[in-house]
Amino acid sequence: MTPQTSTEFEKYYVPEKSRLALCAATGLFLSLFGAANVMNDMTYGDPSVETNSWTIFLCGLFFFLATLFGWFRTTIKENRAGLSSAQMKKSYALGMFWFIFSEVMFFFVFFSALFYVRNLVGPWLSGEGDGGRMNGLLWPGFEYTWPMAITPQEAMGGAASQPIANNGDFVSFEKSMAISEASAWWKWLPLWNTIILVSSSVTVHIAHSGLLADNKRKFNLWLGISVLLGMIFVALQALEYYEAYAHYGLTLNSGIYGSTFFMLTGFHGFHVIIGMTMLLVQWLRSVRAGHFSAEDHFGFEASSWYWHFVDVVWVLLFLFVYVL
Amino acid sequence: MGAHHHGPAKGLSRWLFATNHKDIGTMYLWFSFSMFILGGSFAMVIRAELFQPGMQLVDPLFFNQMTTLHGLIMVFGAIMPSFVGLANWMIPMMIGAPDMALPRMNNWSFWILPPTFLLLASTLFMEGGGPAFGWTFYAPLSTTYAAPSVTFFIFGIHMAGLSSIMGSINIIATVMNMRAPGMTYMKMPMFVWTWLITAFLLVAVMPVLAGAVTMMLMDIHFGTSFFSAAGGGDPVLFQHIFWFFGHPEVYIIILPAFGVVSQIIPAFSRKPLFGYDSMVYATASIALLSFLVWAHHMYTVGMPVAGELFFMYATMLIAVPTGVKVFNWVTTMWRGSMTFETPMLFAIGFLILFTIGGFTGLMLSIAPADFQYHDSYFVVAHFHYVMVAGALFSMTAAVYYWLPKWCGRMYNETMGKTHFWISFISFNVAFFPQHFVGLAGMPRRIPDYALQFADFNMMSSIGAFVYGLSQLLWGYNVISTIVAGKPISDEKVWEGAEGLEWTVATPAPFHTFETPPQVK
Numbered sequence: 001m002t003p004q005t006s007t008e009f010e011k012y013y014v015p016e017k018s019r020l021a022l023c024a025a026t027g028l029f030l031s032l033f034g035a036a037n038v039m040n041d042m043t044y045g046d047p048s049v050e051t052n053s054w055t056i057f058l059c060g061l062f063f064f065l066a067t068l069f070g071w072f073r074t075t076i077k078e079n080r081a082g083l084s085s086a087q088m089k090k091s092y093a094l095g096m097f098w099f100i101f102s103e104v105m106f107f108f109v110f111f112s113a114l115f116y117v118r119n120l121v122g123p124w125l126s127g128e129g130d131g132g133r134m135n136g137l138l139w140p141g142f143e144y145t146w147p148m149a150i151t152p153q154e155a156m157g158g159a160a161s162q163p164i165a166n167n168g169d170f171v172s173f174e175k176s177m178a179i180s181e182a183s184a185w186w187k188w189l190p191l192w193n194t195i196i197l198v199s200s201s202v203t204v205h206i207a208h209s210g211l212l213a214d215n216k217r218k219f220n221l222w223l224g225i226s227v228l229l230g231m232i233f234v235a236l237q238a239l240e241y242y243e244a245y246a247h248y249g250l251t252l253n254s255g256i257y258g259s260t261f262f263m264l265t266g267f268h269g270f271h272v273i274i275g276m277t278m279l280l281v282q283w284l285r286s287v288r289a290g291h292f293s294a295e296d297h298f299g300f301e302a303s304s305w306y307w308h309f310v311d312v313v314w315v316l317l318f319l320f321v322y323v324l
Numbered sequence: 325m326g327a328h329h330h331g332p333a334k335g336l337s338r339w340l341f342a343t344n345h346k347d348i349g350t351m352y353l354w355f356s357f358s359m360f361i362l363g364g365s366f367a368m369v370i371r372a373e374l375f376q377p378g379m380q381l382v383d384p385l386f387f388n389q390m391t392t393l394h395g396l397i398m399v400f401g402a403i404m405p406s407f408v409g410l411a412n413w414m415i416p417m418m419i420g421a422p423d424m425a426l427p428r429m430n431n432w433s434f435w436i437l438p439p440t441f442l443l444l445a446s447t448l449f450m451e452g453g454g455p456a457f458g459w460t461f462y463a464p465l466s467t468t469y470a471a472p473s474v475t476f477f478i479f480g481i482h483m484a485g486l487s488s489i490m491g492s493i494n495i496i497a498t499v500m501n502m503r504a505p506g507m508t509y510m511k512m513p514m515f516v517w518t519w520l521i522t523a524f525l526l527v528a529v530m531p532v533l534a535g536a537v538t539m540m541l542m543d544i545h546f547g548t549s550f551f552s553a554a555g556g557g558d559p560v561l562f563q564h565i566f567w568f569f570g571h572p573e574v575y576i577i578i579l580p581a582f583g584v585v586s587q588i589i590p591a592f593s594r595k596p597l598f599g600y601d602s603m604v605y606a607t608a609s610i611a612l613l614s615f616l617v618w619a620h621h622m623y624t625v626g627m628p629v630a631g632e633l634f635f636m637y638a639t640m641l642i643a644v645p646t647g648v649k650v651f652n653w654v655t656t657m658w659r660g661s662m663t664f665e666t667p668m669l670f671a672i673g674f675l676i677l678f679t680i681g682g683f684t685g686l687m688l689s690i691a692p693a694d695f696q697y698h699d700s701y702f703v704v705a706h707f708h709y710v711m712v713a714g715a716l717f718s719m720t721a722a723v724y725y726w727l728p729k730w731c732g733r734m735y736n737e738t739m740g741k742t743h744f745w746i747s748f749i750s751f752n753v754a755f756f757p758q759h760f761v762g763l764a765g766m767p768r769r770i771p772d773y774a775l776q777f778a779d780f781n782m783m784s785s786i787g788a789f790v791y792g793l794s795q796l797l798w799g800y801n802v803i804s805t806i807v808a809g810k811p812i813s814d815e816k817v818w819e820g821a822e823g824l825e826w827t828v829a830t831p832a833p834f835h836t837f838e839t840p841p842q843v844k
Contacts, residue, residue: 011422011838012421012422012423012502012838014343014344014422014423014427014835015343015427015428016333016343017333017337017338017341017342017343018341018343018428018431019340019341020428020432021341021428021429021430021431021432021434021435022340022341022431022435024432025432025435025436025439026435026439028436028483028486029436029439029440029443029483032479032482032483033443033476033479035479036475036476036478036479039475039541039544039545040472040475042545043472043544043545044472071428087501087502088425090501091425091426091497091498091501091502092426094425094493094496094497094500094501095425095426095429095493095494095497098492098493098496098497098527099489099493101527101528102489102493102527102528102530102531103531105527105528105529105531105532106531106532106534106535108531108532109531109532109534109535109536109565109568110535112564112565112568113535113539113550113561113565116558116561116564117556117557117558117561121553121556121557121558121561122556124558125553125556125558129628138553139553148556151549151554151555151556152553152554152555152556153554153555159554168547168549168552168554168555169547170547170549170552170554170555170556251547252542252546252547252548253547253548253549253555255549255555255556255557256549256550256555256556256557257556258548259542259548259549259550259555259557260550262548263538263539263542263548
């Protein structure tokens with residue numbers, strides 16, 4: 001074993017011992033255990049019986065989020081104390097990259113489900129291919145369209161009239177999210193959401209270039225604008241959900257169209273909120289504590305990767321959920 | 325090494341607040357061993373019920389809970405964490421790194437597991453019982469017809485998945501970023517290579533499993549219709565998603581086992597591994613192909629013929645890189661100066677029995693033939709040959725191989741060899757007859773069976789009991805080694821062993837390679 005010369009080798013920082021991991025594991029467990037109890041109360045529980053499921057869930061969640069806050073705080077402090085070597089920063093970068101990859105795979109499942117349903121299940125249920133008998137015996141009268149305006153169950157006359165294969169009431173929507181008339185495109189909310197989210201990706205990039213040029217004013221301004229655009233996007237999504245439930249009759253129960261629509265846009269919206277929070281934290285760090293320089297800004301860079309990822313997912317969503 | 329080393333913290337905080345890769349590895353290994361005992365005891369209940377035809381000991385619902393939890397606990401609680409523990413212990417020492425790349429996250433990955441599996445086991449005592457739908461939890465058994473405890477099962481899978489993803493990200497970052505100077509990718513020990521590829525697989529498919537259970541959760545509690553044809557969804561969609569995770573998952577389990585065997589066979593043949601490069605490429609090919617073969621688990625669901633054919637040919641293709649590996653191990657031993665200590669015995673046991681399991685897999689890959697084998701005991705025999713005699717034998721070999729390095733004491737060789745021979749024979753007594761009853765038509769996951777299967781089932785149960793009991797011998801050997809084994813101090817415990825882990829002191833100090841070694 002020949003040690004390297006000190007100019008080549010920086011010592012890799014291995015923290016001595018830490019409570020963070022155990023607290024995070026406890027918080028995560030309590031919040032998910034609580035969430036499971038909340039859902040079971042909702043579906044199987046007796047409404048007249050008081051339970052403490054919500055308390056467990058909220059306490060666990062608070063403890064978890066507080067731990068994450070403390071964890072990031074510790075890491076930032078360590079970095080500002082000069083403990084992070086260039087090699088360690090690369091570990092963080094790799095960690096973030098592969099975390100985003102795992103998120104990509106998570107969205108991949110829901111997109112795959114959508115494609116599978118649209119290209120195979122729908123036609124099969126309406127009697128194409130090998131599904132002819134299934135249509136004749138199980139779902140006579142069902143015709144496949146997308147967006148699926150009438151579910152197989154409705155084609156049979158609703159849940160009550162159908163003795164088999166029922167596990168819920170699947171009443172389809174009155175109006176889908178597809179554009180109703182092409183001439184009124186400027187009234188179509190998803191298009192504006194697309195413009196807003198794509199612009200926010202551009203503004204984050206402008207902020208980054210400002211930071212690389214050591215122009216903190218430019219950085220703060222454009223990062224702030226990005227966070228604002230993110231907030232507008234979330235607000236518009238909330239409006240869209242309200243419209244769907246209040247006026248379109250489009251809910252989670254609206255058969256597979258409602259299921260895929262809400263799961264894809266819902267998980268995307270959730271990730272926008274996470275990404276926006278990340279960017280907001282970076283903005284606060286920069287504005288209030290003067291963090292970040294042209295050389296040292298991994299917190300911001302990781303958040304911006306995440307933001308671009310969320311943006312790309314939206315573009316795919318716009319294409320496959322709203323347009324096509 | 326330098327005098328600035330910090331020893332481990334005193335008391336319980338050493339473990340609760342651990343950041344050291346060796347401590348976390350140790351916790352993973354003990355946790356997985358305890359899960360192995362728990363999952364094994366469920367298997368004993370199954371085999372006791374099947375000892376004779378007719379209903380003997382447990383009611384059918386409880387029997388189903390036993391088969392389900394046996395599978396879930398063995399896959400997610402025993403085998404996967406055991407290899408993560410091994411990765412924690414060995415990867416930094418094999419590549420000359422001071423620790424894992426992200427030490428605190430490493431501890432988080434571990435501490436998620438004990439409460440998760442406690443919750444999973446506690447579902448047995450909940451109203452309606454625990455999960456009873458098989459470890460593959462097909463919808464609608466796991467949605468419309470499941471007991472309320474399924475919600476806890478779903479969140480348990482979420483947590484186990486999160487733990488695996490974080491563990492794998494850590495391994496990827498460690499291997500890509502923490503290698504000592506001169507340790508190029510093509511000089512890495514095979515165990516490190518197989519784990520790197522496994523970690524990629526895990527990061528790619530654990531989120532897919534998370535997606536599957538999330539859709540289940542939504543179908544159960546929020547009225548969506550992903551897996552319900554009445555709403556325009558499809559129960560078969562569940563199977564597609566599950567097996568898109570599930571097939572890479574079986575390689576996640578077996579690839580680190582390949583890595584272990586690729587370390588041990590050269591050491592006791594006193595020859596370098598034959599065809600190192602081809603081993604790396606074969607491992608990568610297996611991993612890539614594993615994404616294209618998932619529907620070979622679903623030949624009987626009524627796929628279009630073109631689909632059946634595609635998945636059949638793609639599956640058969642995997643036999644090529646797997647064959648490369650098997651032949652390379654055999655060729656490594658060819659004209660080697662071989663000795664047969666316990667690790668080597670288990671590695672050779674692995675090689676023979678895994679090859680049998682591989683061949684039955686090839687039989688199962690033939691779509692028209694699978695219509696007969698599907699969901700029969702033949703499948704059970706097949707995957708126990710690759711899971712137990714494959715993954716578990718290799719894990720056992722790894723423990724015997726590295727235990728002296730870990731604790732600086734030598735295990736009892738006679739007891740080790742006895743453990744091997746009892747395991748090897750009883751394993752075959754337990755699982756070989758299952759091929760026959762399966763081919764003759766005995767379905768899996770049933771508490772009672774037709775009379776003509778009685779003899780083979782009794783044989784199988786006796787083998788399983790002996791196998792289960794003989795693992796206690798292993799536990800006893802390991803514990804007595806740690807407590808009172810013969811102390812050793814040679815850096816190189818095994819004469820033929822190669823690699824950086826054999827250049828550090830025995831027992832391995834708390835911190836190793838704080839200054840990276842130079843690899844030539």
